[in-house]
Every structure is written in C-alpha cells, then in structure tokens.
Amino acid sequence: MLKVAKFGGSSLADAAQFRRVKDIVTADPARMCVVVSAAGKRSKKDNKITDLLYLTHAHINYGVSPEDIFSLIEQRYYEIRDELGLTYDLESEFARLRTELNRDISIDYLVSRGEYLTARLMSEYLNYAFIDAADCVFFSYDGQLDYNKTYAAIAQKALKTPRFVMPGFYGALPNGHIRVMTRGGSDITGAIVANALDADIYENWTDVSGILMADPKVVKNPRPIAAITYQELRELSYMGASVLHEESILPVKEKNIPLNIRNTNSPGDAGTMIMETIDESSAPARMITGIAGRRSFTVLTIYQKHISTDTRIIRKTLEMLEACKVEVEHITLGVDSFNVVIPTAQVRDRIYDIIADIKHQLQPDRIKMDDNIALIACVGRHMASVPGSSARLFGALGEKNINIRMIAQGSEEISIIVGVDNKDFEQTIRTLYDGFMNREE
Numbered sequence: 356m357l358k359v360a361k362f363g364g365s366s367l368a369d370a371a372q373f374r375r376v377k378d379i380v381t382a383d384p385a386r387m388c389v390v391v392s393a394a395g396k397r398s399k400k401d402n403k404i405t406d407l408l409y410l411t412h413a414h415i416n417y418g419v420s421p422e423d424i425f426s427l428i429e430q431r432y433y434e435i436r437d438e439l440g441l442t443y444d445l446e447s448e449f450a451r452l453r454t455e456l457n458r459d460i461s462i463d464y465l466v467s468r469g470e471y472l473t474a475r476l477m478s479e480y481l482n483y484a485f486i487d488a489a490d491c492v493f494f495s496y497d498g499q500l501d502y503n504k505t506y507a508a509i510a511q512k513a514l515k516t517p518r519f520v521m522p523g524f525y526g527a528l529p530n531g532h533i534r535v536m537t538r539g540g541s542d543i544t545g546a547i548v549a550n551a552l553d554a555d556i557y558e559n560w561t562d563v564s565g566i567l568m569a570d571p572k573v574v575k576n577p578r579p580i581a582a583i584t585y586q587e588l589r590e591l592s593y594m595g596a597s598v599l600h601e602e603s604i605l606p607v608k609e610k611n612i613p614l615n616i617r618n619t620n621s622p623g624d625a626g627t628m629i630m631e632t633i634d635e636s637s638a639p640a641r642m643i644t645g646i647a648g649r650r651s652f653t654v655l656t657i658y659q660k661h662i663s664t665d666t667r668i669i670r671k672t673l674e675m676l677e678a679c680k681v682e683v684e685h686i687t688l689g690v691d692s693f694n695v696v697i698p699t700a701q702v703r704d705r706i707y708d709i710i711a712d713i714k715h716q717l718q719p720d721r722i723k724m725d726d727n728i729a730l731i732a733c734v735g736r737h738m739a740s741v742p743g744s745s746a747r748l749f750g751a752l753g754e755k756n757i758n759i760r761m762i763a764q765g766s767e768e769i770s771i772i773v774g775v776d777n778k779d780f781e782q783t784i785r786t787l788y789d790g791f792m793n794r795e796e
C-alpha cells in the first residue's frame with residue numbers, strides 16, 4: 356500500500372501544524388510520499404509565504420527595499436525550525452537568497468523557495484529524504500508540463516528513497532531554470548507523484564473536512580460530501596466550488612487513483628472521496644451531490660426566424676465572440692432564437708460594441724440583452740436515472756416564487772443549471788438545498 360499525502364499551506368503554517376502533519380504521516384506507514392505547499396496563514400489576518408515572496412519581488416521591481424517583508428519570511432521559517440528543534444541551515448539559504456535578491460532574481464525562483472524551504476524542514480522533521488521538484492518535475496519552454504518525462508524521473512528517484520518529501524508548485528524548464536505552476540499548484544504536484552508511483556490513494560490534506568454540499572457562506576451547516584465522481588467534481592468546480600486545482604484531477608483520474616480530501620485539524624474525519632465510479636452499496640444514494648453557482652452573467656438572445664434550421668448566424672456569433680476572447684458558458688437554442696451566456700466581467704466595457712457588431716454584420720431580426728444573471732448548478736450522478744428530479748427542482752423554486760430566467764442541462768445529464776436574477780442567487784441555493792436535503796432525511 357502506498358499513499359501520497361499532500362499538505363496545503365494552512366497545514367504547515369507553524370510548528371504546531373508541523374506536529375499535526377507528523378502525527379498524521381507516522382500514524383500510517385503507507386504514507387511514504389509527502390508533498391508540501393509553502394507555509395500558509397496562521398490566522399485569517401496572517402499572510403501566506405507565497406504572497407510575501409511575490410510581494411518581495413514586486414518591491415525589488417519598483418525599487419523599494421524588500422527588507423521588511425523579507426525578514427518576515429525569514430522569521431516564519433526560523434520560528435518553525437527552532438520550535439521543533441531542527442538544525443537545517445536556513446542561515447546559509449537566506450544569505451544566498453539575499454545576495455540573489457540584489458542580482459535580478461527570477462520571480463519564479465524566488466517564489467518557489469516557499470515550498471522548497473518548507474519541504475526542507477519537513478524532510479528533516481519526518482526523517483524522510485528530500486527530493487527537489489527541480490530535479491524531477493519538468494516543463495517544456497511553452498510552460499506545459501512534460502508529464503511522461505516527469506513520471507519517469509519521479510519513479511526513478513523514488514526507487515532510491517521510497518520515503519520522501521517533495522516541494523509542490525514548481526519544476527524546471529529544459530535549461531534548468533525554475534518555473535512555477537499557477538496558484539495552488541502543489542495539488543498538481545501531489546497528483547503527479549501519485550500517478551508516477553501508482554499510488555493506492557492520493558490524500559489531499561487541507562483545513563476542511565472534505566467538500567461541502569454547498570457554500571457554507573450561503574447555506575447553514577451544509578453536509579460534507581462523502582463520495583463524488585471526478586465528473587461531478589468537475590461540474591461543481593466549473594460552477595464555482597473551489598477545492599482543488601483543476602489540473603490536479605487528470606493525473607489521478609488517468610490511473611483511477613482515488614483522491615481523498617482530508618482535514619489536518621480533524622484527522623478522524625473521513626473527508627471526501629473522489630473517484631471515477633462509486634460503489635453505491637456503501638453510500639446512501641442522494642439525488643443531489645452538491646450545489647454551486649456563480650453570479651454576474653450576461654445573456655444575449657438573438658432572434659432570427661428558423662434559426663434552428665439555418666445555423667449560420669449561431670456559428671458567426673460564436674466566431675465573433677471568440678475573436679473578442681469572450682468565454683461562452685452556455686448556449687441554448689429555440690426555434691426562432693438562441694441564447695449565449697457570457698461572464699459579464701469579460702464584456703463589461705464592450706458589450707454594446709459587440710451587440711452593434713452582431714447587428715451590423717449578421718442582421719438578425721432582433722437582439723436582447725439581460726445582465727445580472729446568476730447561474731446555479733445542481734449536480735448529482737443519480738439525476739439522470741431518477742425520473743422527477745427536475746420536477747422537484749423546479750417545484751421547489753416555484754414554491755418560493757423564484758423566477759427562473761434560463762435552464763440548461765450539463766454534460767451526461769449529471770447537472771441541471773438554472774439562471775436566476777443575481778438578487779435571487781443565495782435564496783435559490785438555499786431553496787434547492789432544503790428542497791432536496793430535508794426531504795431526504
């Protein structure tokens with residue numbers, strides 16, 4: 356049995372969190388590979404090391420002394436090391452970095468030191484080998500991960516030192532220079548290690564006991580999701596539920612490795628298990644797995660007689676939006692009209708130009724624009740097979756007098772998306788949650 360355990364920033368924020376991590380790792384000998392983020396926030400008002408490193412670089416860029424911020428970073432690491440009685444030579448690391456700060460240091464290299472130093476301390480603390488991501492996570496010059504080369508290198512390294520700690524979030528370009536991933540990228544590193552070593556499970560340790568069925572800022576005490584498929588998670592994250600870095604799914608999905616979200620501060624909780632398929636005999640079959648949504652969309656309705664038989668105008672409209680680099684979230688088609696749903700933020704300053712262009716170039720019968728639309732997705736793998744699920748959903752909204760402005764179905768019938776006025780966003784989520792959950796008690 357081999358488990359890859361990735362710990363996020365809040366799980367590594369101070370010496371006390373390092374102790375929790377050690378307890379978790381040593382509690383199960385299968386936890387052989389540990390991937391770490393940079394130390395995160397100790398409290399709501401605190402700063403993440405990664406943010407401080409970015410800020411250090413910005414100071415240098417603008418010719419402002421980074422001294423104050425940089426010493427905050429140093430302080431954080433010294434505190435962890437000294438409190439845990441470790442001996443890692445941080446003094447030399449920081450002395451070297453300070454010299455480089457004055458010599459046009461690359462932003463990626465500087466920022467990657469957050470993960471690097473956290474991993475150095477954790478490797479000493481756990482007495483696990485240190486494997487540098489710069490030696491086995493590879494990017495091509497266009498910034499794409501070279502998965503095959505990376506998998507082979509990690510497998511090779513792990514042969515010599517099967518118990519190791521690796522910093523997440525960065526790797527190396529073909530010339531050896533450090534390249535960081537997008538924010539939250541340690542999730543990807545953990546998934547890559549799990550794939551490379553054919554792990555039995557990829558544990559992603561964070562500060563919540565799994566994914567919740569709805570945003571706790573909207574629904575009071577939403578239930579945690581015990582099990583969810585990759586596909587469902589994708590639909591939920593796309594609609595705004597942020598739990599994992601999107602790109603971390605692919606490497607584990609490819610090998611059908613279950614991904615378990617766990618809480619470092621409450622290790623007894625089972626968390627959420629994310630899998631390709633779920634053995635339903637062990638879990639109660641709920642109709643809805645989760646509800647998520649986003650506000651502020653603009654809906655363009657383009658009217659043209661017999662549009663469904665002459666689709667040229669649809670293609671042309673989409674081409675025009677593509678040329679303006681506007682993302683299209685949804686398209687729905689009627690007999691004499693079609694709707695395109697786009698994020699308002701992407702067209703705020705130019706929507707009237709876009710409408711004028713469509714009018715001028717395509718000469719539709721009419722165009723209508725609605726903004727302040729929120730989209731809410733009800734996601735559930737059982738919805739496709741259970742008759743009446745949409746009736747229940749619309750019935751619940753009807754009872755609360757919520758006006759549905761738009762309806763769409765997601766891929767493979769596992770989600771139903773409703774468009775409502777922005778002002779009804781929270782009430783819609785609460786109504787759907789109550790409508791499904793309370794009747795399933």
Ligand code: ASP
Pocket residue numbers: 363364392393403405406469523524537538539540541542
């Ligand atoms: N430390 C990086 C960030 O804050 C990467 C990570 O935590 O995964 O985004």
